[in-house]
Amino acid sequence: MNRSRWKHIMMESGLCIDSPRLLDWILGRPWAQVAAFRFLRLRFSPNILNNALALKTEVQEKSRLFSLSMSYINVGDTYKTTGSNRTQIADMAVSDLCRHTNTPRILEVGASDGSSAAALLENNKLFSDFILTDRFSCFFKHDFFLGTIFYNSNKCLLGFKLLFFYLNLSLETPSNCDDLPTIETVNPLIATKHNIKSINHFNILTDKFAPKVDLIKCANVLNLSYFSEDQIRQALNNFKASLTPNGYLVISQNNDKYADGEAIIVLKNTDQGFEVEHEINGHDLLHFFKTANSK
Numbered sequence: 001m002n003r004s005r006w007k008h009i010m011m012e013s014g015l016c017i018d019s020p021r022l023l024d025w026i027l028g029r030p031w032a033q034v035a036a037f038r039f040l041r042l043r044f045s046p047n048i049l050n051n052a053l054a055l056k057t058e059v060q061e062k063s064r065l066f067s068l069s070m071s072y073i074n075v076g077d078t079y080k081t082t083g084s085n086r087t088q089i090a091d092m093a094v095s096d097l098c099r100h101t102n103t104p105r106i107l108e109v110g111a112s113d114g115s116s117a118a119a120l121l122e123n124n125k126l127f128s129d130f131i132l133t134d135r136f137s138c139f140f141k142h143d144f145f146l147g148t149i150f151y152n153s154n155k156c157l158l159g160f161k162l163l164f165f166y167l168n169l170s171l172e173t174p175s176n177c178d179d180l181p182t183i184e185t186v187n188p189l190i191a192t193k194h195n196i197k198s199i200n201h202f203n204i205l206t207d208k209f210a211p212k213v214d215l216i217k218c219a220n221v222l223n224l225s226y227f228s229e230d231q232i233r234q235a236l237n238n239f240k241a242s243l244t245p246n247g248y249l250v251i252s253q254n255n256d257k258y259a260d261g262e263a264i265i266v267l268k269n270t271d272q273g274f275e276v277e278h279e280i281n282g283h284d285l286l287h288f289f290k291t292a293n294s295k
């Protein structure tokens with residue numbers, strides 16, 4: 001195991017209670033956040049998702065607590081942070097493009113629990129199909145005496161929970177997960193309202209979507225803190241191969257450094273490559289693309 005793996009294990013392992021209500025209570029109190037996350041090293045395993053689903057409360061509240069829980073799950077280099085209505089500028093751009101395209105098929109990549117697609121899904125007359133995907137689209141679990149072993153959707157060992165301690169290993173060697181029960185990642189509100197029973201598996205670094213779609217939304221996934229420049233180019237090639245000619249890619253990032261807390265780039269899939277149709281708030285990845293003024 002290399003140094004970065006050890007560092008990951010040290011950072012992402014710790015006390016683990018997996019209570020969505022406790023997490024909600026902590027997040028409402030800055031002093032509790034410092035105590036819980038910094039001093040007690042509170043971490044969360046995928047079991048918190050099943051605990052959120054088992055809550056006896058109405059579906060809106062369950063959905064909120066599910067997304068909150070999802071946002072604290074770490075897999076490898078990424079967190080599954082999400083929430084509804086966070087990508088409003090991107091959603092407006094996607095809606096506009098839908099009005100100019102004849103009921104497109106839309107693919108959302110890195111969708112986490114699907115909440116970031118909630119606003120668009122409400123407008124279901126705008127598209128013919130909306131496919132939610134993520135690289136870590138479910139978890140496998142194996143319960144044993146006093147604990148649970150978790151695997152990610154690639155069937156690689158994610159970690160162990162033993163009583164109240166979670167060891168997050170995030171290894172990359174596949175195991176045999178046949179017959180193990182899964183923990184689904186789709187938000188309960190998305191599941192009930194839109195009849196979407198699971199998030200589909202799609203890795204932006206390795207996969208091409210078929211049959212091709214007319215529009216791809218990629219929010220809070222493609223950025224230089226998760227991926228190297230080469231990996232971003234690889235993902236862009238995969239997006240290009242997954243889009244119909246003249247289809248669109250909408251890249252969005254939420255960050256307080258951007259005006260309105262969000263920056264987007266709208267790209268058209270042309271014979272010459274991706275061309276910037278428009279951009280808002282100067283997204284960090286703009287330099288990857290040709291603009292109208294580029295030579």
Ligand SMILES: C[S@@+](CC[C@H](N)C(=O)[O-])C[C@H]1O[C@@H](n2cnc3c(N)ncnc32)[C@H](O)[C@@H]1O
Nearest residue numbers: 080081082083110112116135136203204219220
């Ligand atoms: C920060 S969350 C963003 C979730 C959602 N798009 C949003 O804006 O609320 C990043 C998501 O990207 C997913 N992800 C990480 N690497 C990925 C990859 N190579 N391919 C597809 N999804 C990936 C993670 O599992 C996670 O759910």
